[in-house]
Amino acid sequence: MSGVPLFDRVALIGIGLIGSSVARVMRRDGLAGTIVACARTEATLETVRELGLADDISTDPAAAARDADLVMICTPVSTYAAIADRIAPALKSGAIVTDVGSVKAAILDDVLSRLPPDVHFVPGHPIAGTEMSGPEAGFETLFEDRWFLITPQPGCDPAAVERVAEFWRRAGSQIDVLDPEHHDQVLAITSHLPHLIAYTIVGTANDLEDHIKSEVIKYSASGFRDFTRIAGSDPIMWRDVFLANREAVLEMLGRLWEDLAILQRAIRVGDGETLEAFFRRTREIRRGVIEAGQHVPPAPPDQDQQ
Amino acid sequence: MSGVPLFDRVALIGIGLIGSSVARVMRRDGLAGTIVACARTEATLETVRELGLADDISTDPAAAARDADLVMICTPVSTYAAIADRIAPALKSGAIVTDVGSVKAAILDDVLSRLPPDVHFVPGHPIAGTEMSGPEAGFETLFEDRWFLITPQPGCDPAAVERVAEFWRRAGSQIDVLDPEHHDQVLAITSHLPHLIAYTIVGTANDLEDHIKSEVIKYSASGFRDFTRIAGSDPIMWRDVFLANREAVLEMLGRLWEDLAILQRAIRVGDGETLEAFFRRTREIRRGVIEAGQHVPPAPPDQDQQ
Numbered sequence: 001m002s003g004v005p006l007f008d009r010v011a012l013i014g015i016g017l018i019g020s021s022v023a024r025v026m027r028r029d030g031l032a033g034t035i036v037a038c039a040r041t042e043a044t045l046e047t048v049r050e051l052g053l054a055d056d057i058s059t060d061p062a063a064a065a066r067d068a069d070l071v072m073i074c075t076p077v078s079t080y081a082a083i084a085d086r087i088a089p090a091l092k093s094g095a096i097v098t099d100v101g102s103v104k105a106a107i108l109d110d111v112l113s114r115l116p117p118d119v120h121f122v123p124g125h126p127i128a129g130t131e132m133s134g135p136e137a138g139f140e141t142l143f144e145d146r147w148f149l150i151t152p153q154p155g156c157d158p159a160a161v162e163r164v165a166e167f168w169r170r171a172g173s174q175i176d177v178l179d180p181e182h183h184d185q186v187l188a189i190t191s192h193l194p195h196l197i198a199y200t201i202v203g204t205a206n207d208l209e210d211h212i213k214s215e216v217i218k219y220s221a222s223g224f225r226d227f228t229r230i231a232g233s234d235p236i237m238w239r240d241v242f243l244a245n246r247e248a249v250l251e252m253l254g255r256l257w258e259d260l261a262i263l264q265r266a267i268r269v270g271d272g273e274t275l276e277a278f279f280r281r282t283r284e285i286r287r288g289v290i291e292a293g294q295h296v297p298p299a300p301p302d303q304d305q306q
Numbered sequence: 307m308s309g310v311p312l313f314d315r316v317a318l319i320g321i322g323l324i325g326s327s328v329a330r331v332m333r334r335d336g337l338a339g340t341i342v343a344c345a346r347t348e349a350t351l352e353t354v355r356e357l358g359l360a361d362d363i364s365t366d367p368a369a370a371a372r373d374a375d376l377v378m379i380c381t382p383v384s385t386y387a388a389i390a391d392r393i394a395p396a397l398k399s400g401a402i403v404t405d406v407g408s409v410k411a412a413i414l415d416d417v418l419s420r421l422p423p424d425v426h427f428v429p430g431h432p433i434a435g436t437e438m439s440g441p442e443a444g445f446e447t448l449f450e451d452r453w454f455l456i457t458p459q460p461g462c463d464p465a466a467v468e469r470v471a472e473f474w475r476r477a478g479s480q481i482d483v484l485d486p487e488h489h490d491q492v493l494a495i496t497s498h499l500p501h502l503i504a505y506t507i508v509g510t511a512n513d514l515e516d517h518i519k520s521e522v523i524k525y526s527a528s529g530f531r532d533f534t535r536i537a538g539s540d541p542i543m544w545r546d547v548f549l550a551n552r553e554a555v556l557e558m559l560g561r562l563w564e565d566l567a568i569l570q571r572a573i574r575v576g577d578g579e580t581l582e583a584f585f586r587r588t589r590e591i592r593r594g595v596i597e598a599g600q601h602v603p604p605a606p607p608d609q610d611q612q
Contacts, residue, residue, distance in 0.1 A: 078578075147524070182518075190530035191530065192529075193507060194532070196569060197566070199584060199585055200565045200566045200569055201495075202591050203565050203587060204495065205495050208495065212488075212495075215484075216495055216496050217598050218598050219453050219455070219496055220496050220595045220598065223498075223504070224500050224595075225595060226500070229532075229592065231588040231591070233585075235581075235585035236582060238581070239581040243576055243578055243581070246573055253570055255513070259509050260503070263505070263506055264556070266548075267549070267555060270549055272546075275541075275548055275549070276542060279539075279541035279544055281509060281512055282509050284512065285511060285534055286437075286534040286538035288523040289530075292526065
C-alpha cells in the first residue's frame, strides 16, 4: 500500500540489515518523501544504489542528516557519540533522531548530551534480525509481528515518540515502552547471552584437533547448526553490544555459570534425577514462547540459500 | 515409490520422533512386509494405531521382536540393557538388531553382551531430529540429506551392516562409518553440549525475578528463541545422553569454560579487540557448515504451527 509520507526527508545513518529493511518498508509504503542513505564506504553505497534503496547517498552523516525530519541511526552502538557530534550542527529544529541499537541505557547520554535542545531523541530497538549483515541482507517483512521497544528518557516529546511508533506500526511491529535499564537486563538474557554462548561454543569447536573439527562441521545438524548461525552475526555490532551492556551481561553470565556448574556436577556424579528435573522445567518456558507467538524465526524469501 | 520389502518383519522398539519417522519411510516405500511397534504405554500405541504406523502393536519388546528380521531400538539409551535382556530369548537366528541412539561407545556392551551369538548387532545413529517427541512428531522426510553414522564393533557382519545402511539410504541419508569413541567425541560438541547449554540458559531465565521473566518470554526473538526450541527436547532422552556420554561431554564442557572465561574477562575489562577477533573466527565455521549443506533445519510440513 502507498500513502502520504510520514516524513518528508529521512536519513538512514548506516544501511545494513536493519537500515536497509527500514528503507525497503518506507519504499514499499511510500512513508518517506526522500530517503538519504549514509554508509562508511563507497562500496556499500554502490550496493544501495544498485538495490534502489535510497534517493540520495553520502558517506558524510552531516550531509545526510541536513534538513531531515527523521534521522535513524542504524550503526553499531560504539559509533553513536561520533555520529551525534557530526550530525548535531546539521540538524534542523524539531528534527527527530532515533536509533535501533540493542543496548539502550549506555547510549542515552552519548547521544542526548550532543544533540541541540530543539531536536527530539527517541531511543528505540526493533526485536528482529537475522545473522546476515549488509544492505543486501534486509527484507521488508523483517519487522512483521515483532516488537519495537521504545525507551524514552524523562522529558522525551510524546508527539515525537508517536511519530516514530507510527513508522514501526506500519512496518508490522507491536510497540512497547520500557525503562532503558530494564530493557538492557531483559535483552542481556534473551539476546546478548545466547549470542555470547553461541560464539563461545563455536569457538571451542574451532580449536579442536583437525580430525575432529572436520567432522564437527560435517555432522553439524542438531544443535550446533543453530549455534553456528547465531555465531555468524556481525562481529563489530556484537563487540559493541557486550561492551555497552557490560553490567547486565556479566550479571546474567554469573547466574549462568552457577546453573551450568550444577548440571556439570550432576553429569559427573551420575545424578540423573537432577538432570531430568532441570530439563523438564525448561519446557515450560518454551511453551510460554510459543504462546507469545515469538517462536517462528523471520524468513527472507530465499532463506534456504543462505 | 513402492518396491520389494527390504525386511519381511520389522520391530520398532520405541516409536517416538525417530521410530515413527522410520515407520513412515517404511510405509511410504514398502520396505517392510510387516511393522510391529512396541511402546511402554497403551496411550502411545493407540496413537500409533490412529496414525496407521504399524501392522501390529505390543507393549512387550519380546513379543514385538519375535521372528523379526530387523529390530530397531528407538528408545532412550538407559533402556537398552533391559530391552536386550527382554528380546534376547525371542530373537530368531540371523536377526539384525540396530539402534538410533545418540551415544555409541557406552551402549555397545549393554547390548552386545546380552544378545545371542547368532544375532547381528549394528549400532547406528541418524544425525537428524527436531525438538518434538512422540509418534505424532515424526515425518517421512526427516532423514533426507542427513547423515546416518554406523559404528560397527570388530567382527560385525558386513552383510548386516549393508542391509541396515540400505534402509537409511532409502530414507534419503548418506552413510558414514565411524569408530564409536570418535562418534561420541564429535557428537559431544555438535549436539550434546549445545543441548546442555540451551537447557542451562533457559533454566537461568526461568529463575529470574517474575517481572523480568514475563518480558523474557514476550521479547524472546533473536537468540533465546532458538535456545528454548532446543531446550524443549525430550528430558529423558537427554538425561540419558549426558549420563552415557559423560566423559566426552565433561571434556568438551571443560574447554567451553575456558573459552567463556576469556570472553567474560574481555567484557569485564572492556577489551573490544579480543571480542572482535573471537567473533570473526567463528564465522569461518559457519561458512564450513553452509558448504557442507547442513545449515537448513529439517522442516515438517506444518512447521509454523509447532
